[in-house]
Amino acid sequence: MLNSFSSFIPLTEPNLAGNEKIYLCSCIDDNWVSSAGSYVEEFEKQIALVAGTKYAVACCNGTVAIKLALLAANVKRDQRVIVPDWTFVATANAIVDIGAVPVFVDVEPDTYTLCGDSLKSALHNYDNIGAIIGVHPLGYSCDIGKLKELAKPMSIPVIEDAAGAIGAKYGHLSVGCIGDFGCFSFNGNKVITAGAGGAIVSNNSEGISWIRHYISQARVSSDYRHDEIGFNYRMSNLNAAVGVAQVERLQEILGCKAKIALRYDGVLNKFTNGPIKKMPQPSWGIGNNWLYSVLADSEAVADSLITHLEQENIEARKFWRNLTSLTPFRKYESEESRVAESLSGRVVSLPSSSGISTSELDRVVDCLDTFLSK
Numbered sequence: 389m390l391n392s393f394s395s396f397i398p399l400t401e402p403n404l405a406g407n408e409k410i411y412l413c414s415c416i417d418d419n420w421v422s423s424a425g426s427y428v429e430e431f432e433k434q435i436a437l438v439a440g441t442k443y444a445v446a447c448c449n450g451t452v453a454i455k456l457a458l459l460a461a462n463v464k465r466d467q468r469v470i471v472p473d474w475t476f477v478a479t480a481n482a483i484v485d486i487g488a489v490p491v492f493v494d495v496e497p498d499t500y501t502l503c504g505d506s507l508k509s510a511l512h513n514y515d516n517i518g519a520i521i522g523v524h525p526l527g528y529s530c531d532i533g534k535l536k537e538l539a540k541p542m543s544i545p546v547i548e549d550a551a552g553a554i555g556a557k558y559g560h561l562s563v564g565c566i567g568d569f570g571c572f573s574f575n576g577n578k579v580i581t582a583g584a585g586g587a588i589v590s591n592n593s594e595g596i597s598w599i600r601h602y603i604s605q606a607r608v609s610s611d612y613r614h615d616e617i618g619f620n621y622r623m624s625n626l627n628a629a630v631g632v633a634q635v636e637r638l639q640e641i642l643g644c645k646a647k648i649a650l651r652y653d654g655v656l657n658k659f660t661n662g663p664i665k666k667m668p669q670p671s672w673g674i675g676n677n678w679l680y681s682v683l684a685d686s687e688a689v690a691d692s693l694i695t696h697l698e699q700e701n702i703e704a705r706k707f708w709r710n711l712t713s714l715t716p717f718r719k720y721e722s723e724e725s726r727v728a729e730s731l732s733g734r735v736v737s738l739p740s741s742s743g744i745s746t747s748e749l750d751r752v753v754d755c756l757d758t759f760l761s762k
Contacts, residue, residue: 397752399703400679402581403644403743404630406637411629425625427632432587434635435572438554439564439589443596446587446623446631447603450551450573453586454482456603456621457569458519460588460595461545463488467518468721470510472502472530473710473728475523479549480711488518492712492722499670500731501530506723507538514721519545524553524563526707527579527645527678528670532558532566547571551586552578555642555676563673564589574631579645579678579742580638582631585623644742645677648749652680652738655753659760663689664736679737681707687733694736696759702752707735 415421428446436444447453463469465487471479473492483490491514493506502522511517520539522530532548539546550556550563551573557563564570570589574582590596601607606618623631634641649667656666664682669675684690690706697704710728711717739752 394701394751395748397702397739397744397748398741399705399737399739400577401741401743402576403637403641403741404633405743407633408630411633412626415625415629420625423622423624425628427625427628428623431582431623431628431631431635434632435554435587436589438562438635438638439570439572440562441565441570441589442591443593444587444589445596445599445603446582446585446628447621448586448623449584450571450575450586451478451482452621453571453573453588454479454521454547454549455485456599457547457571457588458482458486458488459602460590460592460599461519461547461568463518463545467516468514469518470507470514470520472521472523473712473722473725474500474708474731475525475549475711476551476708477711477714478551479521479523480717483521490711490717490720491517492717492720492725492728494723494725494727495731497727499528499530499668500525500727500735501670502535503727504531504534504538507535510723511538511542511544513723517542517544519547521547521549522567523549524551524556526667526675526681527553527556528668528675529553529556529558529563529673531670531672532563533672536566545569552678553676554579555638556673558673565591568592569595574627574634577679579641579676580631580634582623582627582634585627585631641742642676645740648740648742648744649677649680651749651753652682652756655757655760656682658757662760664693664760678740679707680740681735681737683731684734684736690734690736693759697738697752697755700751700755702739702755704739705737706733707737709733
């Protein structure tokens, strides 16, 4: 029975405890609310600094960021793009949206990231490959260096889908700066948010210049001359104002996320032979602990855990399903995806808001302990 006396603990929510309101009010006072305001430029500068790249372009969302990265990497219609079978649907949607063809490959069992052996097989079995997308899931990096190593002999661009991984590291490098292009999302459930929005980061000046042109309707002059088909994919000054305030507190928020992960690790370490396992921590980098998630022994166990937490007014949710199990993607080519298939329905995300109170986190940890003790 639902514990109606306990306050609701959401899965994840924005932490807007900084200068967000001040900066939003300044946009309204100055009457700069669209994409021409100063906060857009400042947000791009700050995101480039975080990613360790020369350039960043803010756009309307993370899906568009992936689409723009693919186009800037010169991926053509009907070319193949290799992508892990276990990722958010937006990764594959962006590929299809530009007329390219996704090729799904398996992920590693210990990190849930794109499998090197599966990638080697795909590179051998398919021709006309326009790009490889390495997805950084759950706030930690894939082995992006290995992907670049495999792609280099064939001169295939590598794009980082770092939607939820801002602030994470691969070795000493920030995610986003390692591939040819990196993509971030600033949706409301991410580590930092702009309300909505995304960004493409890169050291490729030509590609970034083209992106800036393309997202502004390919306009070349103030008298409405355009030199190609373009779109309005720009971020508004209002969104960027929120984003700037969030970047100012990125390290603080990452610290909060790390403490949450340590608490969850602590209880799960007590039950190493239990029915759920703690979130992967790849040896090649440091994650940002975006959305702490556990792997259940079966989907039935995952359902049981979610129900157990819901009865205490605590939100938990299953994470991604492998894309080749979904109707829109069954028709596309794929390598064997045994690990991706096995993860579907078994990964459960726990409350990970950086603003969660100590007492709320205690409640979640106690409920998790109770579930595992059974």
